[in-house]
Amino acid sequence: MxxxxxxxxxxxxxxxxxxxxxxxxxxxxxxxxxxxxxxxxxxxxxxxxxxxxxxxxxxxxxxxxxxxxxxxxxxxxxxxxxxxxxxxxxxxxxxxxxxxxxTSQDVIDTAMALVTREGVALIEADVDRAIEALLQHATQHAATPILARTLMQPASVTSFGLKCAGWAAPLVRSRARLREAARHALNVQLxxxxxxxxxxxxxxxxxxxxxxxxxxxxxxxxTWHTQRDEWVALGCELGLLTGSLGKIARDISLMGQYEVGEVAEPTEPGRGGSSAMPHKRNPVAAMVALAAAQRAPQRVAALLAAMPQEHERALGGWQAELAEWPQLLMSAHGSARALAGALPGLQIDAARMRANIDALRSELPREAADEWFDPALAGPAGETALRQVAALRAHLTAKDTSR
Missing domain, CATH: 1.10.275.10 (Fumarase/aspartase (N-terminal domain))
Incomplete structure (x- = not known):
């Protein structure tokens, strides 16, 4: 490392x-x-x-x-x-x-399953923290108006709560798939x-x-010496999770730009500082999650590329997989931990969200402003957000009781 x-x-x-x-x-x-x-x-x-x-x-x-x-x-x-x-x-x-x-692969594959179980448990715990923070924000800000943006441009008004529910949903699904993939993949090799x-x-x-x-x-x-499908499926789920975490990080980093100013990562001594510019507050959690999202696809691709293994024991493919595997887990947990630490204390500026809407309305014809950028449009979005939160919580409860 x-x-x-x-x-x-x-x-x-x-x-x-x-x-x-x-x-x-x-x-x-x-x-x-x-x-x-x-x-x-x-x-x-x-x-x-x-x-x-x-x-x-x-x-x-x-x-x-x-x-x-x-x-x-x-x-x-x-x-x-x-x-x-x-x-x-x-x-x-x-x-x-x-x-x-x-044989050698028996002891190594089993040991890798054991340490991977530790890693997956760590990831699950931090994903749970991130999900809970998002669901709380979604509930609290169900009807908080914010600009929805498509192709990086203002599109209409939505609610910040609905945005948070949309961030949480892939994590809830990923959490369930990751648990199921681990159940199938974490086997003794002998x-x-x-x-x-x-x-x-x-x-x-x-x-x-x-x-x-x-x-x-x-x-x-x-034996699954050269039958790597369940194992690589777990790796693919880790890649999907890391991508979903990266999507949240991308949005937070864009919304946290000074010119937008709608959200900010929590402040604490030594967090997000600059070596040259004392006024800066860099979004370090988003940075870690985005770095992971950019690294994970190569790891997953390497796992997939290593699957065509020769006969009963592989020459080169298995060894390549072993080298890539820890890096994938490290990236996934780094991303999950970063957002689990930032999301509960995310600083949400509802007044700035409203100001950005009002500034855009002032530049548009009245008809267009009322049709697309009326803050009241956050009301229906908020109702959708609350329904989604309820459905996601029910999904989480059902998965927990089925373990």
Whole structure:
């Protein structure tokens, strides 16, 4: 993560996808695998005890594992080597049972599912905050007149509440789709070298289920080494969410221009300042969300491009996907966090909104001004806004109770 990327994400997502956390997730997989195999008689209890006791990230040189992964072609290879060495120090007889019946992609994909679950939960929490702030603004300003603008020009009068409801609606839909996509995608990966679990003597399906249960992941019922559709579908939903957040940020940045002055991001010490112009209030939350919206499409495109993978295990495609995935989650959460922080305290200048309408009315023929720019037009827009708010809240409640 470079100096130019850190402020576009969050410390929580950076931690979730850190080297330390990812190695810890791989070790959690190895421990769960060994426990499941021991319970089914595939691994001796004494060996399982030694292996599980060694699956502690603090026992390993994470930086060395990462360095060695470049030469090995997979971060799992130096990890398993180090784990075998650690186990062998106390119980040489347990070494053959380390990573038994699994393969590098099993441990990496499962670890990625575990850390992605952390990232998705963070994103969902901040999206919920953003939605609630928008629905509150939509209710409070249901009938507040504002210029509607099409093709960047004044079109008619609407209400700011309806605008907020329109911002919230895609987030509500995205929240539901993201949760559903995660339910389908966040599965344990365990297929062995070619997906057959042949080493597990017919106990493979039972082992997979036990590992899934312990780690709290789904069980797809089959290996998905080169079946990336559900996984990439989750990535696509993250891209859609980031685009919807970017749309809100674009509108806020335009409405916050000095010449328009209808809204402004919250003020606080050190926020949105300039190194040269002390009078400036830069919309930094919108900036972060817009940067994410411009970066996410390339990440999603890379995931889609990596899908045509060879036979049972990929050469290059899977590795490209792994490199892009954390960046997509980081951008999505950076965007969600930025707007979740700005929207509750959004400064809304209803008087300026009305002044902009009046200024335009003064330049138009009376007939056109009354037909298109009568502030009373905000009344019907407000009624629509309140209906939309009610529908969105009902949608949120229904999705929450169905979990």
């Amino acid at each position: 470079s100096i130019f990327e850190g402020f576009l994400s969050t410390s929580e997502t950076l931690s979730a996808f850190s080297d330390h956390n990812f190695v810890d997730a791989m070790l959690r997989f190895e421990a769960a695998l060994t426990r499941a195999q021991a319970a089914l008689g595939l691994v001796p209890e004494s060996a399982a005890h030694s292996i599980v006791g060694s699956c502690k990230v603090e026992l390993f040189d994470v930086a060395k594992i990462v360095r060695d992964s470049g030469r090995a072609g997979s971060v799992a290879i130096p990890l398993v080597k180090a784990l075998k060495e650690a186990v062998g120090l106390f119980n040489p007889g347990a070494v053959p049972f380390v990573h038994f019946g699994s 297929g062995g070298a070619v997906g057959t679990l042949a080493q597990m003597k017919g106990q493979g399906p039972a082992v997979v289920q036990r590992v899934a249960d312990e780690l709290g992941l789904g069980n797809a019922g089959a």
